[in-house]
Amino acid sequence: MFFIDYIDNKKIVKSTLIDECDVFFTTRDICIYSKEEDMSYNRKVVEKFLGQKLATNHPVHGVEIAEVEKDKFFYENVDGLLLKKGMAAFHNFGDCVPLVLYAKGKVIISHAGWRGTAKCMAKVSVDRLIKETGCEASDVKAIVGPSICFDCYEVGKDVYGELSKTVNNTEEIFREKDDKYFVDLKGINKQQLIECGVDMIDVCPYCTNCGEKMFYSFRYEKTGNRHSVVVKV
Ligand SMILES: [Zn+2]
Numbered sequence: 001m002f003f004i005d006y007i008d009n010k011k012i013v014k015s016t017l018i019d020e021c022d023v024f025f026t027t028r029d030i031c032i033y034s035k036e037e038d039m040s041y042n043r044k045v046v047e048k049f050l051g052q053k054l055a056t057n058h059p060v061h062g063v064e065i066a067e068v069e070k071d072k073f074f075y076e077n078v079d080g081l082l083l084k085k086g087m088a089a090f091h092n093f094g095d096c097v098p099l100v101l102y103a104k105g106k107v108i109i110s111h112a113g114w115r116g117t118a119k120c121m122a123k124v125s126v127d128r129l130i131k132e133t134g135c136e137a138s139d140v141k142a143i144v145g146p147s148i149c150f151d152c153y154e155v156g157k158d159v160y161g162e163l164s165k166t167v168n169n170t171e172e173i174f175r176e177k178d179d180k181y182f183v184d185l186k187g188i189n190k191q192q193l194i195e196c197g198v199d200m201i202d203v204c205p206y207c208t209n210c211g212e213k214m215f216y217s218f219r220y221e222k223t224g225n226r227h228s229v230v231v232k233v
Pocket of ligand 1: 148149150151152207208209210211
């Protein structure tokens with residue numbers, strides 16, 4: 001279950017699912033890349049809270065996952081980060097789905113926009129975590145973070161077709177009406193996880209575009225602003 005919490009009087013969103021390490025999502029209150037001049041301030045708020053410098057990555061909508069190394073804080077051209085005990089990282093999102101997977105003391109943070117979802121980033125991440133830890137899929141805890149909701153996410157027919165090929169059960173996560181195509185990107189990632197054998201899954205109910213507007217939406221605001229997922233293992 002998701003709930004709202006605060007660090008340094010700034011709103012964050014957390015899940016009760018993974019209690020073995022710190023996992024939270026920043027909101028508009030603490031956007032790490034909100035403005036050039038605010039970047040270091042905002043990032044420092046999180047780093048001060050965690051007592052640790054954060055690693056991050058530049059995503060390219062692929063499925064590469066890099067293992068975070070001590071004293072290396074930037075990872076180019078990867079969409080996932082693998083963290084072990086003592087490591088901390090953040091990753092920025094607009095409307096794409098942030099995934100956080102935990103098993104046996106290791107975490108993978110993944111970026112699953114429609115392209116990453118079409119390439120089954122959730123499955124790639126589960127497989128990698130199983131390989132790294134020797135766990136079973138049923139040991140994996142998975143958080144599907146804040147992202148654009150079903151009603152807000154209209155896509156082209158081609159994207160709709162690509163995404164529908166990634167799951168066996170498309171009920172309630174795809175909708176076609178009057179030549180308009182809608183997809184539930186969080187729901188598709190959840191379904192991919194279920195079809196991998198993961199059953200401990202917490203899906204964030206908040207949309208990055210509608211509702212309380214706690215987050216930034218790249219698709220509709222086009223400001224370059226982002227919210228982040230932050231993990232300290
Ligand atoms: Zn929405």
